[in-house]
Amino acid sequence: xxxxxxxxxxxxxQVLGIAPRPLVALLRAFGGPEAVLRASPAxxxxxxxxxxxxxxxxxxxxxxxGATLAWLAAxxxxxxxxxxxxxxxxxxxxxxxxxxxxYCLGRRELLARPGFAIVGSRNAxxxxxxxxxxxxxxxxxxxxxxxxxxxxGIDAAAHRGGLAHAGSSIAVVGTGPDRVxxxxxxxxxxxxxxxxxxxxxxxxxxxxxxANFPRRNRLxxxxxxxxxxxxxxxxxxxLITARLAGEQGREVFALPGSIHSPFSKGCHKLIREGAKxxxxxxxxxxxxxxxxxxxxxxxxxxxxxxxxxAHQRTVLDALGRAxxxxxxxxxxxxxxxxxxxxxxxxxxxxxxxxxxPGGLWQRIE
Amino acid sequence: xxxxxxxxxxxxxQVLGIAPRPLVALLRAFGGPEAVLRASPAxxxxxxxxxxxxxxxxxxxxxxxGATLAWLAAxxxxxxxxxxxxxxxxxxxxxxxxxxxxYCLGRRELLARPGFAIVGSRNAxxxxxxxxxxxxxxxxxxxxxxxxxxxxGIDAAAHRGGLAHAGSSIAVVGTGPDRVxxxxxxxxxxxxxxxxxxxxxxxxxxxxxxANFPRRNRLxxxxxxxxxxxxxxxxxxxLITARLAGEQGREVFALPGSIHSPFSKGCHKLIREGAKxxxxxxxxxxxxxxxxxxxxxxxxxxxxxxxxxAHQRTVLDALGRAxxxxxxxxxxxxxxxxxxxxxxxxxxxxxxxxxxPGGLWQRIE
Numbered sequence: 001x002x003x004x005x006x007x008x009x010x011x012x013x014q015v016l017g018i019a020p021r022p023l024v025a026l027l028r029a030f031g032g033p034e035a036v037l038r039a040s041p042a043x044x045x046x047x048x049x050x051x052x053x054x055x056x057x058x059x060x061x062x063x064x065x066g067a068t069l070a071w072l073a074a075x076x077x078x079x080x081x082x083x084x085x086x087x088x089x090x091x092x093x094x095x096x097x098x099x100x101x102x103y104c105l106g107r108r109e110l111l112a113r114p115g116f117a118i119v120g121s122r123n124a125x126x127x128x129x130x131x132x133x134x135x136x137x138x139x140x141x142x143x144x145x146x147x148x149x150x151x152x153g154i155d156a157a158a159h160r161g162g163l164a165h166a167g168s169s170i171a172v173v174g175t176g177p178d179r180v181x182x183x184x185x186x187x188x189x190x191x192x193x194x195x196x197x198x199x200x201x202x203x204x205x206x207x208x209x210x211a212n213f214p215r216r217n218r219l220x221x222x223x224x225x226x227x228x229x230x231x232x233x234x235x236x237x238x239l240i241t242a243r244l245a246g247e248q249g250r251e252v253f254a255l256p257g258s259i260h261s262p263f264s265k266g267c268h269k270l271i272r273e274g275a276k277x278x279x280x281x282x283x284x285x286x287x288x289x290x291x292x293x294x295x296x297x298x299x300x301x302x303x304x305x306x307x308x309x310a311h312q313r314t315v316l317d318a319l320g321r322a323x324x325x326x327x328x329x330x331x332x333x334x335x336x337x338x339x340x341x342x343x344x345x346x347x348x349x350x351x352x353x354x355x356x357p358g359g360l361w362q363r364i365e
Numbered sequence: 366x367x368x369x370x371x372x373x374x375x376x377x378x379q380v381l382g383i384a385p386r387p388l389v390a391l392l393r394a395f396g397g398p399e400a401v402l403r404a405s406p407a408x409x410x411x412x413x414x415x416x417x418x419x420x421x422x423x424x425x426x427x428x429x430x431g432a433t434l435a436w437l438a439a440x441x442x443x444x445x446x447x448x449x450x451x452x453x454x455x456x457x458x459x460x461x462x463x464x465x466x467x468y469c470l471g472r473r474e475l476l477a478r479p480g481f482a483i484v485g486s487r488n489a490x491x492x493x494x495x496x497x498x499x500x501x502x503x504x505x506x507x508x509x510x511x512x513x514x515x516x517x518g519i520d521a522a523a524h525r526g527g528l529a530h531a532g533s534s535i536a537v538v539g540t541g542p543d544r545v546x547x548x549x550x551x552x553x554x555x556x557x558x559x560x561x562x563x564x565x566x567x568x569x570x571x572x573x574x575x576a577n578f579p580r581r582n583r584l585x586x587x588x589x590x591x592x593x594x595x596x597x598x599x600x601x602x603x604l605i606t607a608r609l610a611g612e613q614g615r616e617v618f619a620l621p622g623s624i625h626s627p628f629s630k631g632c633h634k635l636i637r638e639g640a641k642x643x644x645x646x647x648x649x650x651x652x653x654x655x656x657x658x659x660x661x662x663x664x665x666x667x668x669x670x671x672x673x674x675a676h677q678r679t680v681l682d683a684l685g686r687a688x689x690x691x692x693x694x695x696x697x698x699x700x701x702x703x704x705x706x707x708x709x710x711x712x713x714x715x716x717x718x719x720x721x722p723g724g725l726w727q728r729i730e
Contacts, residue, residue: 131624256621256633259496259644268621268644277636279624 001072001079009033010082011068014101015060015203022052023100024348025355032084064203071178071204072103077193078177079104083349087111090309093346095222095248096338099201102219103177106197110170116144116284117224117245118161119238120154120231125263128231129157131255135228136161136169138281143167144288147224149174149216150181150198154230154238156188162196169196170223174216176206199223214240221245226288228253228278232266239266242275249339251287253278308352311335311343316352316363323360366445368438374398375447376433379466380425380568387417388465389713390720397449429568436543436569437468442558443542444469448714452476455674458711460587460613461703464566467584468542471562475535481509481649482589482610483526484603485519485596490628493596494522496620500593501526501534503646508532509653512589514539514581515546515563519595519603521553527561534561535588539581541571564588579605586610591653593618593643597631604631607640614704616652618643673717676700676708681717681728688725 001007010033013023026036029047036044037056044053072078081088082101089111092098104111118136120128136146136158146162148155150171162169171192175181177200180189192198201219202212217240221227227245229252232238242252252275257264271277278284308316318324318332329340344361347353354364366372375398378388391401394412401409402421409418437443446453447466454476457463469476483501485493501511501523511527513520515536527534536557540546542565545554557563566584567577582605586592592610594617597603607617617640622629636642643649673681683689683697694705709726712718719729 127623255624256629256636256642257623258492259620259622264621265644268642271621271636271642272648277621277633277642279630279633283637 001076003069003073005034006032007072007080008069009037010080010101011072011203012037012060012065015065015068016055016058018055018100019052020097020100020345022048024345026052026056027083028348028354033082064205067205068103068203071176077106077108079108081108081111089115089223090346091115091225092219092222093349094309094311094342095218096342097218098222098345099219102199102201103204104197104199105177106193107168107195108197110145110168110197111223113145113167114143115147115170115224116288117147117220117227117241117250118154118158118230119148119220119227119241120158120229121233121236121238121263121266122151122153122155124153124157124231125261128154128255128257128263132157132230133161135230135255135281135284137164139284140165140167140169142281142285144225145170145196147172147220149213149220149241150185150189150192152182152184156185158230159188159192159196163191170199171196172199172216172219172223174200174202174213175208176200176202176204178204179207181208213237217241218244218248221248221250224250226251226253226284228255228284229267229270229275230255231257231263232270233262234265234269236266239270242270246274247338251276253284253287311339312347312352315340315343315347319353319361319363323356323362325360329361366437366441366443368434370399371397372437372445373434374402375445375466376437376568377402377425377430380430380433381420381423383420383465384417385462385465385710387413389710391417391421392448393713393719398447429570432570433468433568436541442471442473444473446473446476454480454588455711456480456590457584457587458714459674459676459707460583461707462583463587463710464584467564467566468569469562469564470542471558472533472560473562475510475533475562476588478510478532479508480512480535480589481653482512482585482592482606482615483519483523483595484513484585484592484606485523485594486598486601486603486628486631487516487518487520489518489522489596490626493519493620493622493628497522497595498526500595500620500646500649502529504649505530505532505534507646507650509590510535512537512585514578514585514606515550515554515557517547517549521550523595524553524557524561528556535564536561537564537581537584537588539565539567539578540573541565541567541569543569544572546573578602582606583609583613586613586615589615591616591618591649593620593649594632594635594640595620596622596628597635598627599630599634601631604635607635611639612703616641618649618652676704677712677717680705680708680712684718684726684728686728688721688723688727690725694726 025048030036041057132154140162145167146169148158159169180186221244229238254267254270254275314333318329390413395401395404406422497519505527510532511534513523524534545551586609594603619632619635619640679698683694
């Protein structure tokens with residue numbers, strides 16, 4: 001990408017590691033990432049707690065920032081996507097902690113497509129991998145972009161199936177966007193970079209760190225309208241992804257298998273807990289009502305009510321012109337607290353609502 | 366059994382084929398099967414519609430009645446169980462149309478044990494048959510009596526597993542209790558007659574008639590607290606048994622399998638529709654809370670409130686001393702109409718409630 005002042009400011013904020021919540025307040029108060037960085041410590045302290053304000057006063061790691069900007073500048077398809085981008089995925093704003101900035105490599109336009117996640121065990125059976133690839137191919141052919149975590153086994157098979165058709169595939173990685181992990185997926189990573197999209201919330205150069213992989217899982221489900229678990233043992237990380245997906249309001253699907261296979265036990269547990277059992281890709285398309293999905297995820301446009309989702313409308317309707325408390329919104333909408341918090345964040349970013357002192361919320365024009 | 370006047374009267378009523386509903390009214394009005402047969406046509410017409418009253422005036426098929434009585438008299442373990450027997454199974458009274466009389470061959474005391482049905486395809490896979498036998502053995506060892514339909518495949522395997530442990534097995538057959546169908550199950554039928562129980566609502570001598578087999582299915586689930594479907598194609602009769610079981614308020618369980626096996630498709634359909642997916646026999650025991658089950662099904666005792674089940678208590682509580690309409694009971698209890706109808710039948714047979722003119726119901730002492 002071509003680096004401009006805004007991109008540099010976002011990269012700086014990412015390298016500084018500002019938490020989403022205070023960052024929302026700062027962006028609202030000052031208008032944009034450059035203005036947030038330009039504001040004085042005193043001005044920032046008027047908006048957010050001192051700890052968050054002071055974090056911005058620190059000097060960013062120059063090596064890291066330099067490497068990030070160099071990576072972004074190195075190629076036209078190296079990219080940075082931030083909250084104020086019109087193509088920041090709507091679906092991601094619904095999750096509890098959407099990354100303010102992420103990096104991507106490949107076909108950025110895939111972010112606007114309806115996503116569907118397919119995950120499972122790294123050491124899957126050959127049949128499990130074949131099933132993952134076949135389901136991914138069928139769903140990709142139906143227009144869904146297959147999202148997974150680029151691990152070995154089911155993830156890799158899902159990406160291959162996705163790449164085979166129009167929906168293509170997004171790999172959310174737990175390293176910087178410039179690193180390939182595991183090494184055995186090198187060829188696949190290059191194919192995804194060329195014909196799909198690699199997404200990372202970690203700065204270029206970030207090595208594979210154990211702590212970063214669970215964070216990655218919330219973006220896999222966050223970028224998707226539903227999640228299919230193909231094979232999973234009872235200790236598989238895929239069960240965590242499925243749990244996150246459920247918390248994010250995503251539909252969870254699981255493939256059954258023999259009661260004698262340890263790789264089906266995790267899927268069976270999910271089904272007992274409410275995941276939908278699927279026999280065919282059509283089962284998933286039926287459940288997602290895919291004709292609607294094919295139209296694509298609505299783009300965010302601050303002034304256009306038509307792109308609001310159902311929760312956003314409900315919450316906006318519950319807000320009068322006078323400021324109201326969070327609990328009042330909860331009472332009026334009947335929505336779970338987490339949904340309201342996420343919805344308010346989305347509305348705040350889109351300029352529809354504002355927080356006011358005393359923890360109150362107000363609708364704005 | 367030793368034939369007495371009461372047994373002969375019940376056999377006569379069975380051969381005459383009186384429908385359950387008018388029969389309840391007649392038994393209530395006249396006190397027992399012999400009195401029902403002794404009553405004059407005019408007396409009967411005062412209690413039930415003319416068609417039902419006249420059916421009793423007909424001469425029973427003497428050959429058939431003779432053969433029935435001869436079969437009953439032929440052996441000590443040839444038996445007849447009727448509504449007024451204290452060991453008529455409580456569970457059967459809960460179904461929409463419990464048979465007023467049925468015949469049995471073998472260990473009649475198994476009727477008092479908690480039953481669990483295992484059913485599935487006739488042309489099951491070897492793995493499916495092995496699974497059916499293993500689940501049946503584990504549940505039988507835990508004290509459940511395995512109920513099935515003595516068909517080939519899953520049914521036969523379930524009976525074998527049940528016979529291997531203390532719970533033993535009940536076969537509900539679609540022929541007379543003296544016939545074996547299919548012929549390949551001859552050895553199994555003899556084993557069940559010796560160590561388990563064969564149950565039939567059809568008179569001795571009744572050949573395998575296609576029309577009788579679906580009726581048999583409602584007794585398989587009716588005698589059970591839950592039903593496990595092991596393998597079933599989408600056109601399997603086991604899906605009908607599962608549907609009946611659900612309508613009878615039984616818990617339905619299904620074994621998952623490969624999405625590529627036609628013998629798992631029916632099970633997967635059931636799971637999608639709400640059946641519980643099971644991996645192990647323990648999953649079933651947990652769901653049925655089997656320690657409670659082990660205590661055995663309560664015997665029916667007309668005067669003892671303690672043996673009433675939850676629905677019976679609810680319905681009795683909803684009935685005042687004044688007669689009330691069916692709809693009023695529905696309103697007060699919130700129970701489905703079918704449940705109320707079945708519960709009222711059970712209460713009526715046990716002497717707790719009575720129907721009064723105008724379609725009203727009244728609690729009696």
